[in-house]
Amino acid sequence: MGKALLAIGLIALVILFNAWFIIPEGGRGIVVRFGKVLRDEQNIPMVYEPGLHAKWPLVSTVKVLDARIQTLDNQADRFVTKEKKDLIVDSYIKWRISDFSRYYLATGGGEVSRAELLLKRKFSDRLRSEIGRLDVKDIVTDSRGRLTTDVRDTLNKGSAGTDQDELETVQADLSVIPEIEDSLNVNSMAALGIDVVDVRIKQINLPTEVSEAIFNRMRAERESVARSQRSQGKEEAEKLRAQADYGVTKTLSEAQRQALIIRGEGDAAAANIFASTYSQDPEFFSFLRSLSAYEKSFASGNSLLFLDNNSEFLRFMKSP
Structure with a gap:
């Protein structure tokens, strides 16, 4: 008798538990009874909102649908x-x-x-x-x-x-x-x-094949542009180098011209000085020039000269 009551109690508990269902937040429920969707009086399928709801136990099943995006x-x-x-x-x-x-x-x-x-x-x-x-x-x-x-x-x-x-x-x-x-x-x-x-x-x-073709074409175009830029750069470099060489040559030529002019003017001034000095005392000037020549000729100490006895070069060495 006690076992029968226990079994009846368990069955009643299962039925009672099965008579309720919960629709979670963010979901909607559809109840199916005997294989058919439960409808309202207008024959429209009933949709249950989130919360606790009741249903016929054992003969009804609930399908929960996700209402979120x-x-x-x-x-x-x-x-x-x-x-x-x-x-x-x-x-x-x-x-x-x-x-x-x-x-x-x-x-x-x-x-x-x-x-x-x-x-x-x-x-x-x-x-x-x-x-x-x-x-x-x-x-x-x-x-x-x-x-x-x-x-x-x-x-x-x-x-x-x-x-x-x-x-x-x-x-x-x-x-x-x-x-x-x-x-x-x-x-x-x-x-x-x-x-x-x-x-x-x-x-x-x-697509891969199209991308590769486009990349190859872009690479060829960039390489063509790079070659053009390099060619233009070399051309500009040659122009600048030629201009620099021309400037150097022009500067050196101008410097050499100025140097020759200055040297000529200096030689002319020196000649004038020598000439004016020589005209004041020709004998003394000739003596100084001879002494300078002797110094340059015999400065090393190993000089050997073959001269005629009558040479004018040694005239100041013959008679004091």
């Missing part, structure tokens, strides 16, 4: 511009759930991976379409973010000019959810209960 980081992919040039674009998306009931139904039970798959596919198509309408200059100089803004708005509102193949693909993805076929554009993320908050491009690169 989430980031979808896309893998860098190759895109073709209006000029038929390839670009490697790395981007990411900020998104959140705007309609929890619609999101739950469209993603087959709130599967984030399925939502991100659909969002990534749609984003890639829209980004490819937008980049295909622009050239490289417009994409690189898009300072106001028109490209990402257009992609975000198109994802949220849909595009009337969607290709038939793309539209059929989206409809096929959502064909299992008849609840979303209403006034919403089936081509928009609102059909999935998703709001794209922001779209950003992290970086834009050229």
Whole structure:
């Protein structure tokens, strides 16, 4: 009897515990009963706010959905511009759930991976379409973010000019959810209960083969400019060197000319002095000149001269 009461008490405790559930902050809850989403009187799926809530025990399950902004980081992919040039674009998306009931139904039970798959596919198509309408200059100089803004708005509102193949693909993805076929554009993320908050491009690169070709061309251009600069530098150096050599030659020539003029003037002055002195006493002057010549001739002490006895050079040595 005691064991039966204990078992009944445990069962009652489990049922009581299972009759309550808590939705954490930053989340929303969807209750599923007997495999169907719990709806209100207007047949709209019920969404539970954060807090403590009650449910039918054992027969009801709760799916908690994240209401915060989430980031979808896309893998860098190759895109073709209006000029038929390839670009490697790395981007990411900020998104959140705007309609929890619609999101739950469209993603087959709130599967984030399925939502991100659909969002990534749609984003890639829209980004490819937008980049295909622009050239490289417009994409690189898009300072106001028109490209990402257009992609975000198109994802949220849909595009009337969607290709038939793309539209059929989206409809096929959502064909299992008849609840979303209403006034919403089936081509928009609102059909999935998703709001794209922001779209950003992290970086834009050229493909490896194109980058190498551009770098080689830039390197060749820089080398050509460097060779031109070196050639001009050598030309200027030759001009400066020639001008310097000309200046040196001109200065030396002018100095030599001045030296010759001064030397000539000095010789002329000396000749005048000698002439005036000689004219005053020719004999004495001749004697001094002879003595100077003797000094220079016999100064070494080893001089040997062969002269005629009648030579005028030794006339002052013959007779005192």
